[in-house]
Amino acid sequence: MQPTEQPIIEMRDVAFSYGEDADRALDGITLTIAPGSFTGIIGPSGAGKSTLAAVLAGAIPHHFTGQLFGATLVEGQDTCELTLTDISRIVGSVNQDIDAQMVASVVEDELLFGLENFGVAHERIDETIAAALDAVGIADLRDREIATLSGGQKQKVAIAAILALAPRVLVLDEPTAALDPVSSRMVFDVLRDLNRDRGITVIVIEQKVALLSEFCDRLLVMNEGRVALEGTPHEVFAHAAELRAIGVDSPRVARISNSLARRGLYPAGTPCLNVAEAASLIARTVGTGAPQAGEPGSVPAAAPRTGSPHAPAPRPHAEGAEPVVRFSGVTFAYPGGGASVNNLDLAVYPGELVGIVGQNGTGKTTATKLVNGLLRPSSGSVRIAGVDTRDVPVSEIARHVATLFQNPDHQLCKNTVRDEVAFGLELQGVPRAEAVCRAERVIERFGLPADEAPFSLSRGQRQMVALASVVVTEPAVIVLDEPTSGLDYRECMTVMETVREMAEQGSAVIMVCHDMEVVSDFAERLVVMADGCILARGATADVFADAALMARARVTPPQVVELSARLAQEVSPAFAHETEVSGIVDTTVALAGSPAPTADPEEALRA
Template structure:
């Protein structure tokens, strides 16, 4: 079969490094493929993308062995310009890739640099903006766009050059579920309609299983699995061992197979497949299934979740808070929310819903135009940000915006020093936190991967032992193992008495760890209440444009078609246990 990219026994070590970032990689990509690449942080995924695009060996120096052929040409012999006419790349950091201030100029930049004749440029720009679905953004400033819109601009700018292959490195890391689906719908459309080969590096395994026809799994610089999504996610235990998650419904069907309840060789990848599987299991074991019923009417609590809140005084209280940025955009209205010591409260909603604005109102970086925000009894309108920081610590969405020291140890100790702790004592207290996160104390933070830098930034927050922790996308860019390390640490801090306010786009993480959630849309809090109840409210999820976690969606469907016993379940183990109990009773 014809290949567009042929990687033949490639090994690569960066200059000055002994460890191989790629270790004897052999991989073929065929024209028209939509290939997903997954693996833990540091597995070599971004390095592999750089080898495919010609950035290795032309931009990154090091020891290179084997051969990468793009459209039959060896990348060591072809020029980077020639390679880029075949392979276009969208980097992990979109802002670092942008060179213009207006959408149209961003698309024009590459065309002019590639010497496209002027009489062809207008038609090509108009056509590609239409194809990607952003024709209405043509004259918008990039700074005013959402993360999903910027991602589509970056894709359009590369597609305008008419490459045959598009390589994307974690294109949805900072996007909400709805925006992520829009990006993947766009990728699938250009794959099917334009015939462009897609290679996408991603941590969101449910997305890859939904859109990609083939998945390759990397670990320690090697390809350890390569096949269809069903073939790959059938190896759940091997994936977990190397730090890669599986779609939750795949975990459900794999667990049922391990329990001997089904002989299905391949896992479920969609909720409807898991529903059908469990219905068949129950019917085969004599479980009486109810007649199909209408979905139960659920009314999400429209208050502050008062019925579920702990006793005592809140560490955080927002009371009817409104704020608008100068010039409009990003405003929030009538926000009311309380968070108590020991609570972990999630804030969910689409990009642009106002979540980050809410966190900036909490840490004092923004002052409310009306209403009040109190943190540990302090009114944020009347005290300095530094006073609030003694009680509340913030992990920002981009860890690079808060890293400033030369080593990991110095970075984690820095906050303690600012709080008046002696340098030696600060370093002593920082070391066990660094060890807990598995970080190299003497390494420079910016020499680490994006996921590791995220953990450095979180470690610098954890070491302060604050009364309130504000997390803005704490799991962005993390692999499964890192994500669990981070979230279990956060949960331990809540159990020790800290209040946690967490903005997160990963609904599975929110479902697993948050007791309550606040659902936001269009600058308002639509509802606050128990996570499992609100995620099961279909009308609320539609209003907020949120796709609920797979297990909650599965349990909700099974409640209607199999048994009320599934009501309120939100963990894989709970669903599997419920099926076993029904089968044993049947």
């Protein structure tokens, strides 16, 4: 849709702080949102993204109080002069905290609440609810109790409830944070359809930069309350140095093309944003006359690389070690329905970092709750450090297992970060002075403000506080349910490097994660689940290479894995099994006959 002259939303030199003495969360924001545009917003935690979303949706100034300067206009009207209800008829929003946004106990009632408040005619309500649920693929959940849904399913309900109100603008704050890759793409497909077919203006805050780059026509990069970069996805991701300095991730294929550009093999300023673009670029760079495997001048087909700072090196189980977690024929079903599991067999050894992957609602979180004793199997057995979980109280299991839940707010309860991180140690009987000393070491490693109240921090920082409180106890088993949700790239790397170190020190790590790039980088072994069952287990690279398995589990493999498979088939077998950006780049350089590559600052960010 061609934008009209008048923007649907305009911000004029807007600044906001949450209190008189607080730093400015927004500082001099001037921007326009054209009708029918699709805008993505990225930036590190604490950059002001959620505050910007609150201003765009009218929650500031009508819900959050603070010091507001400048003007925000919605369809030419100042939001300070409109009611929040008036704004909501134009701008619909989905917040980070889905549980706080829910008002009903049943899915249908959640959608019904907004429609009735907006005075939608009764004869249209049933059709409207059905269409909204269908749009996000959850028609089968219409009669389910919200309390029985997974985090990802709740996210879809929240989006459906807003879609039912048919706003002209959608503002979504990390709408896919709890969704699996296929569901995340489905949500963006829905947003694109709404944008193209109905002309709805879409504004999305996201950490999944590859998705944003594919769907958005414009990107804003936030940093320290300001707009640091702005442009099309190709324009923004060409600024590799600025993004690195800010701490924003780039799509893996953009890293590849930017690295090749620095080697003079590709024009600078036009990065690739998807696998198809990268495959075409590399095919042209290598040339049709590139030698195939076994021919003179060819590059041997690669084996999986383990020398990168993140790529997991498979380790043999400790000599004579027993599994610290063992599932034997485990079955569990919720009384009211939900993500049940059936006949699970699993062994996790000390020092392993095991990823559990699969679409939303397959029972991954249920499996983690069976590990920490919050659920007990209806049949079969779960043994932790040799003890059957049905024979001991949860407090005893907690001596061996520490858990990071999807929502960090569910496990924060203290007034300062220092007290929060030390709390778990004190519960174990560690003296206060020692607990505080150990807590401060972890706090310093994570770069957290020790004296701040946890709930005054951003969503990503609260996630890091919750993880710090888990790591500090040095448990035998660490259960991570979406540990990187809501984290910026730097925080993600800090968290996952810490988790990897815990594994190297002997903790068994079980990680449920929908970020396949993180899974590829850090998990040495994968368990693939679908429909409450385990479909497969194996080394991470082998599992991701099984296209039929990935399709069956509705898992999208990482960009580099998908690219290497395509290049191995279409360009040269030398690309087979590459799982790292550096491996793709090095093989391309070698096949193109260029000099040996030198250290690349694009990959130095990951060290």
